Amino acid sequence: AHLAATERSVAQADRQLNRLEARASMAFGMASTLTLVGVLLAVGWLVEQGVVGAPGAALALLVALAAMEPFAALRRGAVEAGRTWLSIQRLAPQVVQAPAAIEIKVTEPPPGCAVRLQQAAAQHRGSPHRALAAVDLQIPAGTQVALIGASGAGKSTLLSLIAGELPAVHGQVQAQPCTWLTQRTELFQDSLRDNLRLAQPGARDAQLWQALEDAGLAADVRALPQGLDTCLGEGGLGLSGGQARRLALARLLLHPAACWLLDEPTEGLDAATARDVLQRLRQQMHGHTVIVATHWRREAETADRLLWVEGGRLLAEARRGTTDFDKLLGRLREDAAVVAAPATAKGF
Template sequence: MMLRLAGFLRPFGRRAALAVALGVATIASNVGLLALAAFLIAAAALKPELAALSVPIYLVRLFGVSRGFARYAERLVSHDVTFRLLSGLRTWFYSRLEPLVPAGLQGHRSGDLLDRLVKDVDELQNVYLRVFSPMLVAAATTLGTVALLWTFSPTLALAALAFLLAAGVGVPVLANALSSRLGREEVRLRGELEAVIVDGVQGVQDILAFGAEDEQGRRLAAVNGALSRVQRRMAFVGGLQGALGELLSNLAVLVLLVLAIPLVTSGAVRGVYLAFLALVILGAFEAINPLGEAFWLLGRSREAAERIFEVADEEPRVVDPAPPSPMPEDTSLEFRGVSFRYAQGEPQVLHDLSFELPPGGRVAIVGPSGAGKSTVAHLALRLWDPEAGEVRFGGQDVRELAQEDLRSRISLISQDTHLFNGTFRRNLLLAAPEATDEEIWQALAVARLDGLVRRLPDGLDSWVGEQGLRLSGGERQRLAVARALIRDAPVLVLDEPTANLDTVTEAEFLEALREAMEGRSVLMITHRLVGMERMDEILVLDSGRIVERGTHAELLRSGGLYGRMYALQSTMLSTGGGIR
């Protein structure tokens, strides 16, 4: 896991190496400043010639300046590397999410995915800022300190090495053992809390409508309380490792003084170096103490990485061929003996479905809810692949075509078209980023929405609100029509586009849609039997099977399921009721 994370550093290798070098320079400057300052004070007490102290004096000045410069430069470079790295990681993770939609993400909650994309990726900064770099700096500092003390006495060097290893390895291992499980639990609970919050925000209207505020509050409080308990334990472990680090650094100074005093009295080491030796080991602990925090955070970071890779490593169920076939000029859409189920062990949603939508043709798929109608739209766009049979575009199996190429030829308008919390312009340019204002206004005019947008103070730059909540249901659907028009795809798939509209708004929407359908192949998927007389063929689905097919007039004469559905709808409309 750590090696895989380290692999993401490869593009920033030079910057990362510079950050480590600057970290070592910072510690060296600090050790040099402390130790030489102590040496100067001790040496000055002996009243030597000033010339004898000139070199240490200049070195103290140099280390005093270089310490601040090196620390600033190290923070600047290391954070620059980290932020570039996290940005790349987040982009990489999102690029891995896209191919999984929708099949690979069925078992994940949107709030948890958001937590993985944002907070789990942010958590990995601890790996790079507080693990990899500090470990390399600490290793270099330890080697340098031991080498310096060895020139005075092997005993002093070995004693220093023991304390540095105890603080740099022993304390972190203890902290990691105490916090590893807690770190994983903290990340899991944080993801659960994010999911609960997102669910609550998205469903706040229903929560208020059903008086479920107290239940939602208790649910949120339970998860938050569990997270707080884990965080308190983590804070205790953090305090413990900090205290042990301080204890070992002070003990190291004391032990080195005890070992050095006999060397001074025997004349093996000059007395002016006594304070020098004590402050060398004290300064070295500046590089060692951060390792305790590093390993304390490692459990949490490892769990965050596992959560990211758990999703990123899932294999997409729909993949492009290598290489993909060129897109055919023909725009016919055909289903040949298609059967489909969403997951292994679940019942089939479609059974041996066959039909053809020729260029410029109009086919409607109708039936009761749960008949498998929307699945047809998913398969046409290749969001899923059929279990058996073929979906063909232009006479070619869609599995032989690149997904992006196929979807560029098909525009979808559904009952739950997503509108981004942005402007009209941004939502329309999603379908055609290079579209001009003239093309945008033309599409809005066809969708009967240009009048509304012109009346707004900011025109195309007016905000539609989150999920288009500043617009009515009919306006949202007409904006979806305008977006489909700007794409200018030859095939138009309509998946229950009027399902959430009242009768009057539905009529206005269908009037706007009628012009948009001109010159395009249209696959209408609906349970609202409005405008069916304009369809070339109507397929009646029931439990995933075609039970009737024909024109509107033919199906009414047959007196089957279609006739009963049409009669029921007509009765409800004549009595002032509605389908929804």
Template sequence: MALGMLLAACTTLTGAALLGLSGWFITATAIAGLSSAAALAFNVFTPSAGIRLLALGRTASRYGERLVTHAATLAALVDVRERLFRAFARPLAARPWQLRPARLLFRLTRDLDAAESLYLRLLVPLCAALAMTLGMAGWLAWLSPWLGLAALLWLLATGLGISGWLLRSSARLSAEQMRLTEQLRTRMSDLCAGQTDLLMAGQYEARRQQLLAAERRLARLDDRLQQRDAMAGWTWQALHSATLAAALLAGSWLVWQGRIGAASAALLALMVLAATEAFAALRRGAQDWGRALLSARRLQAPLQAGGTAGGPPSLPAPPAGMALQMRDARALLRPEAGGRFSAGVTLQIAEGERVALVGPSGCGKSTLLALACGERRPAQGHIAALPACWLTQRTELFQDSLRGNLNLQERPLDDAQLMQGLRDAGLAELVAERQGGLDCLLGEGGLGLSGGQARRLALARLLLSQQRFWLLDEPTEGIDAEVAHDVLQRLAAHIGTRTVLMATHLRREARLASRLIELAPGGRILADVRHGDAAYDDLLRRLRPD
């Protein structure tokens, strides 16, 4: 980034020198042409060589500036975006965004795009403008110290003054524009995704009018920002003309004093003209300052939180022969409300056991599974567990090929292994029916698969995993009984010696377990019974029937 700013300063200085030397050369050539003696004595080679050298230097520095500054910006954005993804991938980090996923996407896209203005449109032009001002003032000070000081103060006052005014006057407006743009996109997304429900509730037209009202407010903000930009542009032109007139007067005074010639006076006027142009590039950055500052503030918290550079979260290994060991483990059931487990959970599961967590909805079954795989950290207590594979309640599918959805970890699995996993899950016929086989594409969210097929695909992922510890969160919820029984039979056939911890409230799923643990609201363990006990059969009967 520092090299980019240095190249920008070189580009501005060589451009000003090229403009000034070209004006000097044209003026000096015209004066020399007034007499044949002066024309014969005039040296055209040195200034023409200087012009070519400056032209080549300006072209090279401009190319280098664009290459270096954009490469540095893109590299920085890649780094920041990766840090953001890691930060939002931390346990519970994205929970506040679940109801507004559009805002999370906005942070990862639009906020980062706005942040690039800080460097490309503000720091780089500012560095170039200051370098030009100092260079111009130093050259004029060599001719006249008072003239150099006056030029320095005037250029800084006008250039930074207009930029500062535009920055202050548009900061609030541009920040509000960004907030309103986010609201508009969120409402548009909600309107498109929920139009059926809104029509059924008779609220579609009201929501559409709200969207149009937000769009009109955004248009008014755009108009106000354009007015400020136009006012800044008009002021630039007026001061630009005044500066040029002052430069012509100063050059005439130096010629009258005999300190410089007429050609040098032309050089002075054109150099001052280039110096004022250097500040004009700050207009865009000054207008985007509010937007960039708001983006930086939004991204500050997740960037400071950071994320681990490794793979998935890991837990300490349990003692030999154990798959899971919890001692007085407490977790936040609702982090936004500060709720905790009412009592610490102490639990041990040996390798090869099949355990089912049962209890009413909201009692903490899924939270306990998240603790068991390290997706959530305990607020208190100790947890040690073997690496686990978690079959969650929702089947997360992506707009990708069947192969990509099946092998999310991109492990070195050949087609035969992938097809075996699909056959074990009962999806071999689906692959045979689809053109492209494993490379056939699924729509967004797995569009093109039924609910049962999506659940079978998740089961195939589980069967292909190498972990010996399976976590199952209501594996057959939401699918019809026939498909559910088939999925459970396939699960039972492939469990073997693996350890299973399952959250369920269905009798058909709990039958897979040899041990039932009943949880009360808040996560307290009410009962821990094993197959063959009378309490086991009684607890099984109290579960929801198939």
């Protein structure tokens, strides 16, 4: 009943706005017509009296036609003024009373260690509950670790804590400088070159082309008329989803950090593209610490350790070569082609 009442209120407001806009359009049209008619009559009389000639009369008519154009924007602005005022009332208190920035301290771990958490807990702003509770974790440098678990279990929060994007409300966080490939591909309305140089501002073109080659995007960029100078639209408009993901991968490869954080690196890609992206990542992983949060078996199967995250806690850990490792790996999603293959072999 409440939703129905709200729906009626919104519909009534829309009708009122439509009536206002219709009346404004009618008034604007009448004013434009009357102005043009008045100028036409005045110019006709002035020409008849010999005060102005034909060129002057034509100029006067053009001025009359153009004079109403600025008022068209004002008409639309008047209709939107109410919405603007409501937005100001809603946003202004948040701007004026913006919370103070929280200082995030992530210190360097001991030599040979990439990440060390000691009773680390994290809580998102505005939430009454902790997203991570008293996590103890140590990851040696050069190790490949997969964080697995259901959506909302705390995998991305753990990556945020390691990256220094989220403060620990309790405990200690130590981590090497990291570069983070998030679930969203963050590209900007700029050239391909400058999107890449966000990872390494002083990179030469040869380094950019090598990163694109390693990411499997060099051929696509060479096919563009302007190459590295090609301008992308907002959010990377102009690239397909797979190309945008490869560009983000090239930026990751350019970054000098020895610790990579990968959050669902192939989510949203078709199976063939995903496996190609993963193969290229694995070719460049040597010497890097890699921590990947995933639901996919293809992303976790080469990890040295699997960490099962649930309810903001590390509930299980398994190392490669153990039965527990195979059991945890079996909980993850597989590509459709991989799942279908055994059935086809049996003749089903």
